[in-house]
Amino acid sequence: GAVVSQHPSWVICKSGTSVKIECRSLDFQATTMFWYRQFPKQSLMLMATSNEGSKATYEQGVEKDKFLINHASLTLSTLTVTSAHPEDSSFYICSGYVYPDQYFGAGTRLSVL
């Protein structure tokens, strides 16, 4: 199956700093990538849909100026959490879409101190 690499797998940062998470499709071209957030014991909540070469589409309630998404190539999408705060601590997961399925990265656990 298609492989999506997500990096880093775990990051700890101080409050107020920015963190970048990378999502790469290794053996396919993903015109669309999705970014999810998952809090403990909760389900995956879609944050935004990222399309190569265009602006991301954010779900209601997700601050686009705080969660910057760049999808500059068909194999790479990045999520930058700007001015992170403890409430941003969560498990962030990306996925690349190849019809008819999404292929998930391994996830990034973000802890903001």
Next chain:
Amino acid sequence: QKEVEQNSGPLSVPEGAIASLNCTYSDRGSQSFFWYRQYSGKSPELIMFIYSNGDKEDGRFTAQLNKASQYVSLLIRDSQPSDSATYLCAVKRDQGAQKLVFGQGTRLTINP
């Protein structure tokens, strides 16, 4: 009302028995239905998808879909301890759509 609803569990099943996981959805226009398994601290992995009413079998797993009742289920036969995980039900509005809507997941524990 949530778009996709699941009993959060935990659901405990003895090893070798059948585990039955249920999911209901609110959008009657939904066309595609997915079951994912997620181990703690890991990302989801696809188990099965189903588009048509009825049953679909794959090894020890059977997905059942009833669009009239807006209900989809997953049966796991001969449950193994390695099946212990959270099972996520996800729905797409149509087969060509890309966006998945997830339920909150059911935590399943298989007891040896």
